[in-house]
Amino acid sequence: METRIAEIAEQINKEYEGRDVHLICILKGSLFFTCELAKRLTMPVTIDFIQVSSYGSGTVSSGNIKIKKELDESIEGRDVIVIEDIIDSGNTLSRLVPYLQKMGPASLKICTLLDKPDRREADVNVDYNGFDIPDKFVVGYGLDYDQKYRNLPYIGVIEFVD
Ligand SMILES: O=P(O)(O)OC[C@H]1O[C@H](OP(=O)(O)OP(=O)(O)O)[C@H](O)[C@@H]1O
Ligand code: HPA
Numbered sequence: 001m002e003t004r005i006a007e008i009a010e011q012i013n014k015e016y017e018g019r020d021v022h023l024i025c026i027l028k029g030s031l032f033f034t035c036e037l038a039k040r041l042t043m044p045v046t047i048d049f050i051q052v053s054s055y056g057s058g059t060v061s062s063g064n065i066k067i068k069k070e071l072d073e074s075i076e077g078r079d080v081i082v083i084e085d086i087i088d089s090g091n092t093l094s095r096l097v098p099y100l101q102k103m104g105p106a107s108l109k110i111c112t113l114l115d116k117p118d119r120r121e122a123d124v125n126v127d128y129n130g131f132d133i134p135d136k137f138v139v140g141y142g143l144d145y146d147q148k149y150r151n152l153p154y155i156g157v158i159e160f161v162d
């Protein structure tokens, strides 16, 4: 995990050389990934947080996103990288990206630790992706099931028994 995060950071360091980067961490899941990535970036970095929710306590996206916490700072004219822990149905980012684009960033890229391409319902252009994973509900490293297990220091699959 750390090796892959370091590789992504290196790629970002090269591509954004000489520029400042503004990271947007999508709470709460991408908190851990944002920290690990940010520590490895070498340019001047600023960080802001937004919280949107579509899952509630279930394992399937509701398709609607609600903004629960707005950004603190303007992103107009800034080089923005949105940090996600996972892209699953794509509903969260396919709604959030146009919302952020309207605020006039100089550039906007998407960086995710995990991608579940088999589950996609809405298109998302991913710029940096840690790992493609199969269609299993995963927890740990920031990812929750009903708000639990975010603190696991690894990614695990939840198995549901009836
Ligand atoms: O591609 P999607 O199907 O939209 O799923 C991905 C999103 O769902 C999760 O967030 P959630 O709404 O559970 O909030 P959380 O980060 O606080 O757990 C996850 O952190 C992503 O933001
Ligand atoms: O597999 C997942 N685990 C936790 N949260 C999620 N949000 C979308 N997919 C997932």
Ligand SMILES: [Mg+2]
Pocket: 029, 055, 143, 144
């Ligand atoms: Mg969640």
